[in-house]
Amino acid sequence: xxxxxxxxxxxxxxxxxxITLGTAAAGIKRWTRxxxxxxxxxxxxxxxxxxxxxxxxxxxxxVCREHLAQxxxxxxxxxxxxxxxxxxxxxxxxxxxxxxxxxxxxIDCAPExxxxxxxxxxxxxxxxxxxxxxxxxxAAALTPGGWYAAVRAIMTTDTVPKGASRRIEIExxxxxxxxxxxxxxxxxxxxxxxxxxxxxxAPIAGGLLRDLAAAIAxxxxxxxxxxxxxxxxxxxxxxxxxxxxxxxxxxxxxxRLVPVRAALEEVAIELSQAIVRDGxxxxxxxxxxxxGGRDISECERVARAIAHSPLVKTAFFASDPNLGRIxxxxxxxxxxxxxxxxxxxxxxxxxxxxxxxxxxxxxxEDGQRVMAKPEIGVRVALNRGNATTTVxxxxxxxxxxxxxxxxxx
Amino acid sequence: xxxxxxxxxxxxxxxxxxITLGTAAAGIKRWTRxxxxxxxxxxxxxxxxxxxxxxxxxxxxxVCREHLAQxxxxxxxxxxxxxxxxxxxxxxxxxxxxxxxxxxxxIDCAPExxxxxxxxxxxxxxxxxxxxxxxxxxAAALTPGGWYAAVRAIMTTDTVPKGASRRIEIExxxxxxxxxxxxxxxxxxxxxxxxxxxxxxAPIAGGLLRDLAAAIAxxxxxxxxxxxxxxxxxxxxxxxxxxxxxxxxxxxxxxRLVPVRAALEEVAIELSQAIVRDGxxxxxxxxxxxxGGRDISECERVARAIAHSPLVKTAFFASDPNLGRIxxxxxxxxxxxxxxxxxxxxxxxxxxxxxxxxxxxxxxEDGQRVMAKPEIGVRVALNRGNATTTVxxxxxxxxxxxxxxxxxx
Numbered sequence: 001x002x003x004x005x006x007x008x009x010x011x012x013x014x015x016x017x018x019i020t021l022g023t024a025a026a027g028i029k030r031w032t033r034x035x036x037x038x039x040x041x042x043x044x045x046x047x048x049x050x051x052x053x054x055x056x057x058x059x060x061x062x063v064c065r066e067h068l069a070q071x072x073x074x075x076x077x078x079x080x081x082x083x084x085x086x087x088x089x090x091x092x093x094x095x096x097x098x099x100x101x102x103x104x105x106x107i108d109c110a111p112e113x114x115x116x117x118x119x120x121x122x123x124x125x126x127x128x129x130x131x132x133x134x135x136x137x138x139a140a141a142l143t144p145g146g147w148y149a150a151v152r153a154i155m156t157t158d159t160v161p162k163g164a165s166r167r168i169e170i171e172x173x174x175x176x177x178x179x180x181x182x183x184x185x186x187x188x189x190x191x192x193x194x195x196x197x198x199x200x201x202a203p204i205a206g207g208l209l210r211d212l213a214a215a216i217a218x219x220x221x222x223x224x225x226x227x228x229x230x231x232x233x234x235x236x237x238x239x240x241x242x243x244x245x246x247x248x249x250x251x252x253x254x255x256r257l258v259p260v261r262a263a264l265e266e267v268a269i270e271l272s273q274a275i276v277r278d279g280x281x282x283x284x285x286x287x288x289x290x291x292g293g294r295d296i297s298e299c300e301r302v303a304r305a306i307a308h309s310p311l312v313k314t315a316f317f318a319s320d321p322n323l324g325r326i327x328x329x330x331x332x333x334x335x336x337x338x339x340x341x342x343x344x345x346x347x348x349x350x351x352x353x354x355x356x357x358x359x360x361x362x363x364x365e366d367g368q369r370v371m372a373k374p375e376i377g378v379r380v381a382l383n384r385g386n387a388t389t390t391v392x393x394x395x396x397x398x399x400x401x402x403x404x405x406x407x408x409x
Numbered sequence: 410x411x412x413x414x415x416x417x418x419x420x421x422x423x424x425x426x427x428i429t430l431g432t433a434a435a436g437i438k439r440w441t442r443x444x445x446x447x448x449x450x451x452x453x454x455x456x457x458x459x460x461x462x463x464x465x466x467x468x469x470x471x472v473c474r475e476h477l478a479q480x481x482x483x484x485x486x487x488x489x490x491x492x493x494x495x496x497x498x499x500x501x502x503x504x505x506x507x508x509x510x511x512x513x514x515x516i517d518c519a520p521e522x523x524x525x526x527x528x529x530x531x532x533x534x535x536x537x538x539x540x541x542x543x544x545x546x547x548a549a550a551l552t553p554g555g556w557y558a559a560v561r562a563i564m565t566t567d568t569v570p571k572g573a574s575r576r577i578e579i580e581x582x583x584x585x586x587x588x589x590x591x592x593x594x595x596x597x598x599x600x601x602x603x604x605x606x607x608x609x610x611a612p613i614a615g616g617l618l619r620d621l622a623a624a625i626a627x628x629x630x631x632x633x634x635x636x637x638x639x640x641x642x643x644x645x646x647x648x649x650x651x652x653x654x655x656x657x658x659x660x661x662x663x664x665r666l667v668p669v670r671a672a673l674e675e676v677a678i679e680l681s682q683a684i685v686r687d688g689x690x691x692x693x694x695x696x697x698x699x700x701g702g703r704d705i706s707e708c709e710r711v712a713r714a715i716a717h718s719p720l721v722k723t724a725f726f727a728s729d730p731n732l733g734r735i736x737x738x739x740x741x742x743x744x745x746x747x748x749x750x751x752x753x754x755x756x757x758x759x760x761x762x763x764x765x766x767x768x769x770x771x772x773x774e775d776g777q778r779v780m781a782k783p784e785i786g787v788r789v790a791l792n793r794g795n796a797t798t799t800v801x802x803x804x805x806x807x808x809x810x811x812x813x814x815x816x817x818x
Contacts, residue, residue, distance in 0.1 A: 055747045056740030056765070087736040089750075089766025122733020123767050232737050310719065310809070318814035324531020327496040328641050331465030338464045341498075356465070357498025358532050396719075397814075401807050404720055405727035 002278035003285040003374050003394065007160035013147035014165040016176045017201040018042035018243025021146030023153040024137035026130040028082030028120070034153040036131055038138035039077040039197070040107055045241045046206040047074035047115060048213040050221070052234040058086030059096040059126075060116040061233060067100070067112045072206060075109035077197065077237070079117040080131055081154050081182075084193060086232035087123035095128040102132040106139050119156055119182065119193040119233055151180035154195060157403055158182050162274040166263035170256050175202045175244050177263040181271040183234075193233040194275060196221060198267050202260045203242035205250040212261065213238040220268035223391050224276055238264070276392045281399025284316045287392050288378045294385035298335055302380060303391040305333035313396030316376065321367030323352050330380060342383040347376065411687035412694040412783050412803065416569040422556035423574040425585045426610040427451035427652025430555030432562040433546035435539040437491030437529070443562040445540055447547035448486040448606070449516055454650045455615040456483035456524060457622040459630070461643040467495030468505040468535075469525040470642060476509070476521045481615060484518035486606065486646070488526040489540055490563050490591075493602060495641035496532035504537040511541040515548050528565055528591065528602040528642055560589035563604060566812055567591050571683040575672035579665050584611045584653050586672040590680040592643075602642040603684060605630060607676050611669045612651035614659040621670065622647040629677035632800050633685055647673070685801045690808025693725045696801050697787045703794035707744055711789060712800040714742035722805030725785065730776030732761050739789060751792040756785065 019041055023034035041047070049068060051061050068074070078099055085092045100114040118126065141149075151161040163180040183194030204212065213236065221236045242248070249257050277285050288306050293299035306312055309329040315322040323345075330343060341356040347370040351359045370376060428450055432443040450456070458477060460470050477483070487508055494501045509523040527535065550558075560570040574587040592603030613621065622645065630645045651657070658666050686694050697715050702708035715721055718738040724731040739752060750765040756779040760768045779785060 054737060054740035055742075055744065056736050056749045056752075084733070087733050087762065087766065089764070091766070121731070122736060123762075124733075230741070232733070232740060310805075314810055314814045317810065320814070322530070324493065324496050324533075324641070327465050327531060328463060331463035331641060332639070333464075335464065340465045343465075353496065353532075355498070357496065357500070396810065398807055398810050400719070401723055401726065401805065401810055404723035405729070405806075 002160055002274065003282055005160065005274050005277040008148070008163045010148035012165060013163045013180070014167060014176050014178050015144035015147070016178050016199045016241060018045060018241030019199055019239070020142040020144050021150040022138040022141030022143065023146070023149050024134040024141060026080065026127070026134035028080055028127055028130065034149065035081045036134045036138055037079040037150050037153045038103065038135065038142065039150070040142055041075050041239065042241050042243050043073070043075070045074055045239060046204065046209050047237055047239045048210040049235055049237045050213055050217040052230040052232060054230050054232050056087060056232050058084055058118060058233040059088055059092035060085055060118045061235060062093060063096045063100065064115045064117070064235065067115055071110065071112040073113055074115055074239070075113035076103050076107055077115045077117065078103050079154050079195065081156055082120040083118060083124055083126050084120045084122045084233050085118040085126040088125060092126060095126040098128050099131055102135055106135045115237065117195055117233070117235055119154065119195055122232060147178055147180060151182065154182045156182060157280055159278055162271055162278065164267045164270040166266055168259045168263050170202070170246060170259060173244055173246055175200060175260060177260070177267050179267040179271050181275060183275045193231045194221065195233070196236045196271055197239065198264060198271070199239035199241065200260060200264060201241045201244040203244060203246050203248045204240040204260070205248055208250060208252060209238055209240050211252065212264065216265055216268045219265055220272040224272050273392055276394050279394035280403045281397040282394035283374070283397055284395040285375045285392070286316060286378060286394060287390060289388065289390045290380045290382065291388035292382040292385060293387040296387045296389050299387050299389040300391070301335065302330055302333040302382065303389060305329045306378065307391050307393035310396055316371065316395035317397045319368070319371040321347070321364060321371045323367060326378065327353060338382070343380065344383070345378065345380040347371070347378060411569055411683065412691055414569065414683050414686040417557070417572045419557035421574060422572045422589070423576060423585050423587050424553035425587050425608045425650060427454060427650030428608055428648070429551040429553050430559040431547040431550030431552065432555070432558050433543040433550060435489065435536070435543035437489060437536055437539065443558065444490045445543045445547055446488040446559050446562045447512065447544065447551065448559070449551055450484050450648065451650050451652050452482070452484070454483055454648060455613065455618050456646055456648045457615070457619040458644055458646045459622055459626040461639040461641060463639050463641050465496060465641050467493055467527060467642040468497055468501035469494055469527045470644060471502060472505045472509065473524045473526070473644065476524055480519065480521040482522055483524055484522035485512050485516055486524045486526065487512050488563050488604065490565055491529040492527060492533055492535050493529045493531045493642050494527040494535040497534060501535060504535040507537050508540055511544055515544045524646065526604055526642070526644055528563065528604055531641060556587055556589060560591065563591045565591060566689055568687055571680055571687065573676045573679040575675055577668045577672050579611070579655060579668065582653055582655055584609060584669060586676050588676040588680050590684060592684045602640045603630065604642070605645045605677070605680055606648065607673060607680070608648035608650065609669060609673060610650045610653040612653060612655050612657045613649040613669070614657055617659060617661060618647055618649050620661065621673065625674055625677045628674055629681040633681050682801055685803050688803035689812045690806040691803035692783070692806055693804040694784045694801070695725060695787060695803060696799055698797065698799045699789045699791065700797035701791040701794060702796040705796045705798050708796050708798040709800070710744065711739055711742040711791065712798060714738045715787065716800050716802035719805055725780065725804035726806045728777070728780040730756070730773060730780045732776060735787065736762060747791070752789065753792070754787065754789040756780070756787060
């Protein structure tokens with residue numbers, strides 16, 4: 001059960017003009033559910049992506065980067081669950097390209113206008129024939145109302161489908177933002193694959209969309225998947241079909257961008273937090289803010305050291321205010337000249353450590369009360385600069401071990 | 410149960426001339442066992458230490474460093490379990506100094522000749538009165554045969570006492586090396602405290618002992634506790650009582666040092682591996698060797714990325730050859746210019762990944778067979794240089810979560 005997250009109903013995922021989605025079952029694993037998703041975009045659609053920093057990035061990530069560099073427009077996305085097509089070498093690259101050629105034939109576009117995505121087990125050959133066989137069935141199922149079926153088809157260890165929509169109005173025209181995401185392993189440096197697709201019918205120009213994708217990722221998915229600590233397949237794609245009857249939005253200072261951007265950010269933040277809330281075995285949602293750093297990079301190091309410490313995470317699971325574990329994690333963040341005597345931190349509004357030592361006002365029962373909550377805020381003040389950042393994480397439970405010890409069986 | 414580790418019997422821990430040990434119960438936690446250890450060293454003894462790199466190092470670590478810098482000789486060590494005296498600020502420092510003064514009075518030496526150590530819960534005030542009250546009882550119990558009782562008194566989540574001895578002969582004189590260690594949380598960056606004390610009666614001079622301590626730590630405890638990823642209290646102390654009737658060993662090229670050094674290294678390696686074998690919840694012992702790096706630092710980053718990945722560790726627990734998780738961890742080690750196409754790795758003798766992809770010869774049943782073993786070797790070849798390193802780690806089980814979720818209760 002995710003922490004304080006109610007999955008969307010099918011009706012809550014609003015259609016986005018210019019975008020249809022269709023799913024089918026290719027039997028990639030020993031399951032009978034749909035596991036292949038085709039997303040078709042109307043001519044003139046733009047897409048932009050932010051991808052994993054892992055050096056062993058998966059074949060589809062390599063192909064996505066190539067295709068986005070080669071083609072101004074994107075006409076389709078193909079996503080499969082059950083096999084990550086990662087660690088598969090040249091054969092994996094060829095397989096990813098083959099699926100793009102097949103999609104291009106199916107919907108009559110160029111192969112470079114197709115973006116492939118895979119999620120699932122690493123280092124097993126992609127069953128490319130079964131995926132290609134499923135394409136006509138995906139195409140037959142294409143529908144603007146396919147978002148809910150779509151997110152269900154790309155789930156792996158997710159316990160619930162994750163999606164969100166916003167509808168705004170620009171110059172009297174309704175504009176929609178809908179996003180879906182999968183991923184449930186944001187516990188630690190090597191998480192399960194995160195895939196997120198956020199689309200709008202607002203006519204955002206290609207160059208502007210690229211800037212937006214990077215900026216929105218920094219506010220949302222990068223707060224979960226800190227740079228360099230990502231799976232082989234992580235991808236966040238922003239799509240603008242341009243099908244809303246509006247003049248193109250080409251400039252960053254176009255006032256019509258303001259509400260669109262706000263809606264895109266809201267959906268992206270909701271999805272990225274949903275991934276943490278549905279973290280493998282998660283029972284707590286923890287927001288870690290580090291302030292007073294010299295730069296954002298050192299704030300992130302401290303926040304990540306706390307977020308990734310198994311000792312801190314098991315203490316959250318146990319609702320145990322074993323706060324020394326947070327102190328220890330801060331000390332291990334690798335900031336060589338950090339002065340512990342200037343560090344303070346809070347659990348929600350409770351001051352726990354002041355100037356490097358236990359705060360005089362701190363009472364164990366106050367810490368206990370905060371630790372027992374399903375949502376906990378940790379705020380650390382380094383008192384050496386003006387930078388600040390926030391990351392989101394979850395606790396570490398028996399459920400995590402069970403899920404990851406049994407994942408392939 | 411530790412993995413392939415049989416704890417020593419009391420008789421196997423040989424007395425070291427010039428050293429006596431005594432324990433007593435101070436009731437630091439809600440237990441009745443002995444939890445304070447006094448180690449008394451004969452006049453002229455030297456000690457040297459390697460301590461945590463954590464910026465929030467504990468008060469006793471600060472005092473140890475001061476005392477080792479201030480005094481040529483060391484006459485006593487005082488160790489308590491149940492409270493780490495870390496994150497305790499100036500009050501903690503004063504408490505650690507008070508205990509040294511009390512030991513100095515008890516055994517008639519200078520306070521700077523006393524080294525204090527603590528292990529247990531962080532950020533709670535040290536019950537200094539109870540520890541000082543226990544000192545006369547420790548002193549009354551001092552005995553050369555006290556090593557086994559000593560290691561039992563400093564255990565926390567350890568399931569077995571860890572100790573080892575070697576006896577060698579130099580110029581017809583018997584020389585002894587005996588070491589004890591505690592620590593059982595080497596699972597991840599923020600492990601439980603490791604304390605290790607290795608002593609000999611060989612008359613090794615102070616300067617030489619300092620070099621030896623650093624060199625031996627690099628071959629043993631630093632292979633578990635990689636620099637910068639240590640608890641607030643981690644300490645490794647090398648002691649030379651000099652009580653064996655031999656001329657002083659003052660030079661690195663003294664041939665009499667060769668067998669002493671070999672015995673010290675053997676004991677240190679046995680103890681550091683024992684800590685991993687008794688890792689919290691451990692069911693597997695895993696040695697990770699990374700070779701062909703440009704320098705040792707990048708080999709360590711890759712080895713640590715594998716050793717610390719919860720996904721890799723749960724796969725080992727499940728005996729699941731989910732080898733993509735190792736590939737993913739290598740990719741996340743932060744080596745920006747790593748060419749995945751040159752990376753190969755082996756599980757024991759089984760070639761799994763060759764040139765970045767699944768080896769043609771690899772069969773799942775071979776991987777399965779290795780993963781089912783209690784001791785597993787992972788060897789990674791980066792093929793970009795001549796550096797190599799090895800780290801030791803263990804798997805990640807339900808037991809780890811239970812131990813750390815319940816630790817304080």
